[in-house]
Amino acid sequence: MIAEANSGHPGGSLSATDIITALYFNILRHRPSDPEWEDRDRFILSKGHAAPALYSALARTGYFPVSQLATLRKLGSPLQGHPEKGKLAGAEASTGSLGQGVSIGAGIALASRLDHKDYRAYVLMGDGESNEGQVWEAALFAAHYKIDHLTVILDRNRQQLDGWTEEILNTDSLAEKWRAFQWHVIEIDGHNMEAILNAFHEAQSVLEKPTIIIAHTTKGKGVSFMENNLEFHGMAPNKEQTILALQELSA
Amino acid sequence: MKSAKELPKELPQKWPMGKATRDAYGEALLALGHEDARIVAVDADLSKSTKSNLFAKTYPDRFFNCGIAEANMVSVAAGLASCGKIPFASSFASFLLCKSFDQLRMSVANPNLNVKVVGSHSGISLGEDGASQQSVEDLALACALPKFTVISPSDEVSCKALVHLAAKHIGPVYIRTCRPKTPKLYSDQETFQIGVAKKLIEGSDVTLIATGLMVYNALLASEILKEGGISAAVIDIHTLKPIDETAIISAAVATGAIVTIEEHLLLGGLGSRVAHILSQHKPTPMVSVGINDTYAESGSAEELFEKYGLTPEHIVLAANQVLKHKI
Numbered sequence: 001m002i003a004e005a006n007s008g009h010p011g012g013s014l015s016a017t018d019i020i021t022a023l024y025f026n027i028l029r030h031r032p033s034d035p036e037w038e039d040r041d042r043f044i045l046s047k048g049h050a051a052p053a054l055y056s057a058l059a060r061t062g063y064f065p066v067s068q069l070a071t072l073r074k075l076g077s078p079l080q081g082h083p084e085k086g087k088l089a090g091a092e093a094s095t096g097s098l099g100q101g102v103s104i105g106a107g108i109a110l111a112s113r114l115d116h117k118d119y120r121a122y123v124l125m126g127d128g129e130s131n132e133g134q135v136w137e138a139a140l141f142a143a144h145y146k147i148d149h150l151t152v153i154l155d156r157n158r159q160q161l162d163g164w165t166e167e168i169l170n171t172d173s174l175a176e177k178w179r180a181f182q183w184h185v186i187e188i189d190g191h192n193m194e195a196i197l198n199a200f201h202e203a204q205s206v207l208e209k210p211t212i213i214i215a216h217t218t219k220g221k222g223v224s225f226m227e228n229n230l231e232f233h234g235m236a237p238n239k240e241q242t243i244l245a246l247q248e249l250s251a
Numbered sequence: 252m253k254s255a256k257e258l259p260k261e262l263p264q265k266w267p268m269g270k271a272t273r274d275a276y277g278e279a280l281l282a283l284g285h286e287d288a289r290i291v292a293v294d295a296d297l298s299k300s301t302k303s304n305l306f307a308k309t310y311p312d313r314f315f316n317c318g319i320a321e322a323n324m325v326s327v328a329a330g331l332a333s334c335g336k337i338p339f340a341s342s343f344a345s346f347l348l349c350k351s352f353d354q355l356r357m358s359v360a361n362p363n364l365n366v367k368v369v370g371s372h373s374g375i376s377l378g379e380d381g382a383s384q385q386s387v388e389d390l391a392l393a394c395a396l397p398k399f400t401v402i403s404p405s406d407e408v409s410c411k412a413l414v415h416l417a418a419k420h421i422g423p424v425y426i427r428t429c430r431p432k433t434p435k436l437y438s439d440q441e442t443f444q445i446g447v448a449k450k451l452i453e454g455s456d457v458t459l460i461a462t463g464l465m466v467y468n469a470l471l472a473s474e475i476l477k478e479g480g481i482s483a484a485v486i487d488i489h490t491l492k493p494i495d496e497t498a499i500i501s502a503a504v505a506t507g508a509i510v511t512i513e514e515h516l517l518l519g520g521l522g523s524r525v526a527h528i529l530s531q532h533k534p535t536p537m538v539s540v541g542i543n544d545t546y547a548e549s550g551s552a553e554e555l556f557e558k559y560g561l562t563p564e565h566i567v568l569a570a571n572q573v574l575k576h577k578i
Contacts, residue, residue: 038335085333085362092333094361097353103323104358107330107338110315114291114336121330134354137323145315 001052003242005073008081009049010245011232015157015190015217016050016124022196023122024057032062035089041119042092042108046101047126047155048082049234054091055079063090099132101125102152106142106210109149120149120204128160131169136181142210143182150210151203152183155190157219161233178212190215222249266467269435272428273371275407277302279414280339284310289337290418293328295321301341301371301428325351325368329358332365337418344370344386344427352392359423360396367417368393369426373403374514375547375555376464377430382546386427390462391519393425394492400445401492403427405466408437409449409489416445427463429514431552434467436487448495454484457570457577458502461512462488462521465540465561469512472566483570494524500533508577509537510569514561517541536576538569 002008020043024030028041045054052072059066064078071077078088082096093104105121112119129135142150154174158165165171175185184206188195196215203211219233220226223245226237237245283290284306291313298304298316307314317324321342328338340347347370348355359366373386393401400420404410410428417424436451443449451466452473461469466487473483484506486498503509509529511522522539529535542559556562 042333093329094357097357099322100326100329100354100358103326103354104330104333106323107327107332108334109330110327111331111334111336114313115334134320134322134326137317137320138326141317141320141323141327144318 001056001069001072002236003239004070006236007073008052008236009234010237011159011219011226011229012047012126012155012157013050013053014221014223014226015219016047016155017053017221018191018193019124019153019155019196019215020053020057022193022200024061026197027200028122029119032090035063039117039119042105042121044093044095044101044105044121044123045083046095046123047098047129048095050124051079051081051083054083058090098126098129099134102135102138102142105150105152106138106147109147110145112149120151123150123152125152125154126160127154127156127158127165127171127174128168130154130171130174139178139181139183146208147210148207151200152210152212154212154214155217156214157217159219159228159230159233163230175214182209184209184211185214186211187214187216190217191221224248266434266436266470268432270407271430271432272404272407272410273300273302273430275410276369276371276414276426276428277305279411281305281309283415283418284313287337287418289335290339291315291331291336292339292341293317293324295319295324295342295346297342300343301369303339303341321346321350322354325354325366326358328366329354329364333362337365337367339367339369341369341371343384344373344389345384348386348389348392355396360398363398363422365421365423367424367426369428371428372430373427374429374463375542375559376514376552378552378555379549381549385547387516387542387546388519389427390491390513390515390521394519394524396423398423399492400424400490402445402490403462404489405463405487406433406436408435408439408441409443409487412441412443413445413489416443420445429464433464436466436470443489446490446493446495448498449487449489450484450498451487452483452485454482454506456482456506457508457510457574458484458486458506459510459512459566459570460486460488460499460502460521460525462491463514465512465514468556468561468563469566471563472570475563475567476570481570481574488521491521491524494528496528496532499525499528503529503533503535507535508573509535510540510566510573511537512540512561512566515541517543536573536578538573540566540569
């Protein structure tokens with residue numbers, strides 16, 4: 001898909017793929033044939049550059065034909081470079097400008113509470129994204145209003161565009177930071193499906209607190225030459241690399 | 252020292268002193284809360300100033316104080332709107348538009364969400380607090396957001412009516428309110444439509460096109476001009492986007508000379524919008540009155556209007572200037 005578009009973010013899409021797969025195939029209460037179903041859980045891809053991972057999940061669960069994935073980033077396609085609500089059924093927010101998803105998710109979960117509904121908001125953010133001040137405004141807000149129907153998953157792949165997160169802007173001790181903001185914190189291996197599902201189930205049982213799942217992941221997961229390779233943050237693979245990557249991923 | 256809350260002191264009887272537009276907003280929001288359970292409000296620790304506190308007291312379950320965190324507030328409002336709520340997000344105009352512009356852009360405008368954004372203490376009429384609180388660029392910023400409707404009421408009656416209309420309008424709306432009490436320009440029975448300007452005074456020599464508190468100054472200028480034998484029409488552009496092109500072009504055709512007046516930077520506000528329309532449809536001599544590429548400073552509203560060129564006398568000078576160029 002990214003090779004077809006000849007641009008995009010393979011690394012951060014692959015690090016988040018296991019989490020997004022768990023959400024769309026197991027956790028989210030959603031109806032692909034009725035994307036506006038008002039009681040659905042909402043998933044916000046706050047790290048909008050991982051759009052290919054979201055689009056794959058939406059296609060594979062039936063929101064649109066899998067063949068449409070080839071139109072990623074092409075003129076007129078609903079599959080924009082970063083997700084846009086209103087252009088694509090299933091995109092719950094317009095993201096790509098980092099930092100806004102946790103706040104949007106908090107608003108969604110508040111609406112659920114106001115209407116005495118049970119739908120939940122799930123937000124996937126990046127670790128580089130936690131550089132953004134708005135994330136911490138939202139962290140204060142969701143804890144203050146005890147928004148327990150908000151679950152954030154932090155894709156801790158330890159890399160951002162310019163390099164390792166600890167070198168660009170030290171984001172270490174993330175669990176301690178979120179605990180200090182009065183969130184329920186779960187740390188897992190973000191590529192262990194059982195651990196991912198258990199974490200979501202634990203989050204659903206937490207009352208009066210928002211939950212953050214810090215998922216330790218590998219950027220470019222599943223493709224040997226992309227794993228932890230900074231080059232593939234925002235670069236599409238060439239033809240040979242694509243064939244090799246697809247072989248490794250399907251192995 | 253003159254108080255910023257009483258401008259100007261001597262009022263012609265036909266325009267008695269009324270409430271501040273922010274007070275009118277607070278009352279309208281409270282009334283909306285009663286009418287429609289979907290109305291919710293968020294504020295950024297300024298609810299006593301923006302007047303969303305009236306709603307907060309009556310509907311505490313539907314009010315969320317976000318603390319001093321405008322970016323989060325706007326995105327929270329977007330989340331609420333995406334689930335069918337009609338959120339009103341209030342703060343000072345300068346903080347709302349400048350601190351949360353990206354959130355207005357991507358959380359709200361891009362997905363065309365039904366969020367109402369209300370910026371109080373706009374312009375320089377808030378006075379003594381100085382440039383950091385004065386909002387001289389909010390209209391330009393709001394008009395730059397695709398899908399947004401932009402409203403700038405001139406008095407309490409129009410403000411109340413337009414807040415109600417904004418709540419019924421589906422889509423994002425920015426409403427600009429002001430701190431000082433202002434003269435009442437309309438009767439309580441007056442009706443309004445978003446995007447349809449109001450002609451307050453008929454005239455044949457020149458048209459004064461104003462928005463917000465400057466509508467009153469334009470009315471005073473029109474009285475002064477009348478004494479000098481110049482017949483000046485006055486139009487209240489309460490909606491900057493979509494702007495009433497028909498009213499503007501008709502005024503250009505009828506009077507052949509235009510003065511625009513706004514409590515805002517000259518670039519990107521009412522004057523720029525009117526010039527854009529006239530240059531395409533009816534090139535007409537015009538002069539713009541507004542703040543010329545600068546931040547203002549502390550002082551009373553009257554002192555600031557004088558120093559930054561927004562008094563009725565400045566409008567009269569502009570009218571005389573444009574009349575010299577009238578074809």
